[in-house]
Amino acid sequence: MFMKMVRVLVFGLIVMSTALQAQESSESDQTTSAGVLDLAALDDMTGLLEKLRDRRVVLVGETHDRYDHHLAQLAVIKGMYAQNPDMAIGLEFFQQPFQAVLDRFIAGEIDEQGLVRESEYFERWRYDYRLYRPIFQFAREKGIPLIALNLEAELTGKVSKDGIEGLSEVDRSRIPQQIDRSDDAYKARLNEIFQHHPHPEKRNFDHFYEVQLLWDEGMAECAARWLNAHPGSRMVVLAGAGHIIYGSGIPNRLKRRIDGDLALVLPLGEAGVDPTMGDYMLVTRKQTLPRSGLLGVYLDTEKSPVRISGFSDGSGAEAAGVQEDDRLLSVAGQPVASYADIRFVLMEHSPGERVQVEIQRDNFFTGTMTHSLEVELH
Numbered sequence: 001m002f003m004k005m006v007r008v009l010v011f012g013l014i015v016m017s018t019a020l021q022a023q024e025s026s027e028s029d030q031t032t033s034a035g036v037l038d039l040a041a042l043d044d045m046t047g048l049l050e051k052l053r054d055r056r057v058v059l060v061g062e063t064h065d066r067y068d069h070h071l072a073q074l075a076v077i078k079g080m081y082a083q084n085p086d087m088a089i090g091l092e093f094f095q096q097p098f099q100a101v102l103d104r105f106i107a108g109e110i111d112e113q114g115l116v117r118e119s120e121y122f123e124r125w126r127y128d129y130r131l132y133r134p135i136f137q138f139a140r141e142k143g144i145p146l147i148a149l150n151l152e153a154e155l156t157g158k159v160s161k162d163g164i165e166g167l168s169e170v171d172r173s174r175i176p177q178q179i180d181r182s183d184d185a186y187k188a189r190l191n192e193i194f195q196h197h198p199h200p201e202k203r204n205f206d207h208f209y210e211v212q213l214l215w216d217e218g219m220a221e222c223a224a225r226w227l228n229a230h231p232g233s234r235m236v237v238l239a240g241a242g243h244i245i246y247g248s249g250i251p252n253r254l255k256r257r258i259d260g261d262l263a264l265v266l267p268l269g270e271a272g273v274d275p276t277m278g279d280y281m282l283v284t285r286k287q288t289l290p291r292s293g294l295l296g297v298y299l300d301t302e303k304s305p306v307r308i309s310g311f312s313d314g315s316g317a318e319a320a321g322v323q324e325d326d327r328l329l330s331v332a333g334q335p336v337a338s339y340a341d342i343r344f345v346l347m348e349h350s351p352g353e354r355v356q357v358e359i360q361r362d363n364f365f366t367g368t369m370t371h372s373l374e375v376e377l378h
Helices: 045-052 067-083 096-106 112-118 133-142 153-162 184-195 205-229 251-255 316-320 339-346
Strands: 007-010 057-062 087-095 146-150 234-240 262-267 280-283 297-300 307-311 327-331 354-363 367-376
Touching: 007 045, 045 067, 045 262, 057 067, 067 087, 067 133, 067 234, 067 262, 087 096, 087 205, 096 112, 096 133, 096 146, 112 133, 112 339, 146 205, 146 234, 153 205, 184 205, 205 234, 205 251, 251 262, 307 316, 307 327, 316 367, 327 339
Parallel strands: 057 234, 057 262, 087 146, 087 234, 262 280
Antiparallel strands: 007 280, 297 307, 327 354, 354 367
């Protein structure tokens, strides 16, 4: 059904230079060049998939919190799988040290809760798991390998602070040895983004730039490693549009490392349309997920069981009698031993719903006691 809802803009349909490329107007000439799209000629997902048939790698961009973007990604994956099931899905949002977790998930050795817990998904990515859930479920059903593309945050965190020069020899051995810095236009776009960050004067642009390069080179190298080990296979790469647009992030760095053609598929964004952005653009209707319920608590996750360290305004947990330093044992009848467990359980429940919360509490007179409280989620 979703495949019928997605329209595909082929950049060849643009018959004039776009507003993004408009030249500055003089006082005597206030006219502006504009891009013109033949809406009657917009393609559909079936047409796009036929154009992608011979591409070895298809990079599909996203805005991370747009559910419709992820449904469009799934439509591309399903279509490519129908053409040839010998493929993998490369993912920005899992980090390379957790590849074995993804392998176990696809093999059916762990369930979804095990996936988010053992991959530290919520700690390292944080976006609502439900956004990507249909993709993960389809991959598991069909046995499609999921490839963790990203470098671990511990490495990029060090570079953000001290730059690549500040890395130890051991850490340097874990990053790509080839880092292409020749794309000046990419650097300029990143600098514009950097200047919009809070207090850019207190941060180091060179370190910010190096982190971006490491993300791009690291993901490209990881994807190439799998593709070169599977010469007859294709890959769909899912990543933020900023890592794909203009070919500057992952695509050109992947081209250096593999044989085969690439295709860049981007979601229609607010920046307009430029024929050099990529190959195809997906025009989707915005869809959002219903909000999950919250306990209204702050958590200390350093120890297990997870401890309550405070409450938000209007907390349903506090109103129900939960206290600071209580230890969470279960939520809605499901045992919880980590932040990931709590997030996973709550995403199935809505604001206003009442759930049983089991806590453990120390008391000077009675010792350690277990209590079950009914909490209204908000």
